[in-house]
């Protein structure tokens with residue numbers, strides 16, 4: 001299992017890209033470059049993704065997400081910087097070596113997964129293995145296993161046009177899993193699905209990830225999706241990663257106004273947990289109270305339900321059952337309402 005690392009990666013489209021990188025390094029702005037027809041699509045991207053992590057990249061259209069992903073699988077060569085996977089420098093490989101790495105170690109799932117219409121579901125799921133030259137019997141066995149993991153057992157002999165959009169997307173995921181690739185790159189993979197199926201796919205991905213611990217880079221426009229599945233989230237703006245951290249970091253400590261505006265519509269009650277809101281130590285009047293409590297990983301939505309039934313701050317307990325902190329109702333409301341400062345009360349205003 002391998003870690004993915006990018007070090008100061010740039011991608012510039014246009015004439016004299018190397019000069020453009022030097023200009024960017026010495027402070028020239030992206031807009032100045034654009035004036036003479038040069039697009040700095042990715043600027044100085046550095047991050048690490050460990051095995052078992054889902055690294056989510058989000059940002060507005062044109063911010064450089066797909067360009068970044070295409071460099072990770074070698075379809076685009078960085079103008080500058082290094083990409084290491086499992087310690088191997090992908091940017092130093094020949095085109096032939098890169099093709100080999102791409103067919104054995106990296107899998108990609110796109111937004112509109114193009115299945116071959118004249119191959120059945122089993123053959124479609126086994127396509128990556130066919131490219132690797134895996135013999136028919138083993139290919140079919142591994143493809144069938146991957147389909148079963150993606151909830152498609154019994155559909156092996158169907159044709160793609162007999163499947164719903166969600167099921168076709170599952171075949172795409174099965175194809176990626178069947179190859180045993182360590183690095184999974186997903187570009188808006190669930191974006192074309194309707195909300196319920198999309199949520200289902202997110203659950204399935206999280207479930208599969210618990211078992212396989214792949215290294216995953218997942219691009220999405222959907223903030224709630226990013227917050228739900230990302231162990232780490234990077235926000236891109238105009239080619240740069242302007243903030244990276246946990247979903248909670250980004251929600252509660254946005255690096256700038258752009259990130260703050262970007263995340264303002266996220267459903268905080270489902271992303272943030274008691275841990276983010278609680279104050280410690282435990283409240284002083286907690287002794288002998290038998291009201292319901294929560295744990296540090298209880299989502300705020302569930303914490304609200306408890307808070308409504310308890311006449312005082314809700315106690316937060318640790319793994320050993322001991323009270324480690326508490327959440328007062330006004331603090332809870334302030335957090336859900338995106339009020340990061342302490343709530344102002346009228347007596348404080350008067351003072």
Ligand SMILES: Nc1ncnc2c1ncn2[C@@H]1O[C@H](COP(=O)(O)OP(=O)(O)OP(=O)(O)O)[C@@H](O)[C@H]1O
Nearest residue numbers: 013039040041059060061062063064065066067068
């Ligand atoms: N092959 C190319 N030649 C020139 N410019 C390109 C090329 N590919 C991408 N770009 C430019 O690079 C910038 C980043 O594009 P990219 O496709 O990476 O954005 P994105 O964040 O994936 O957007 P979206 O959310 O719309 O998919 C854009 O300004 C785009 O026009």
Ligand SMILES: [Mg+2]
Nearest residue numbers: 065066067187
């Ligand atoms: Mg894109």
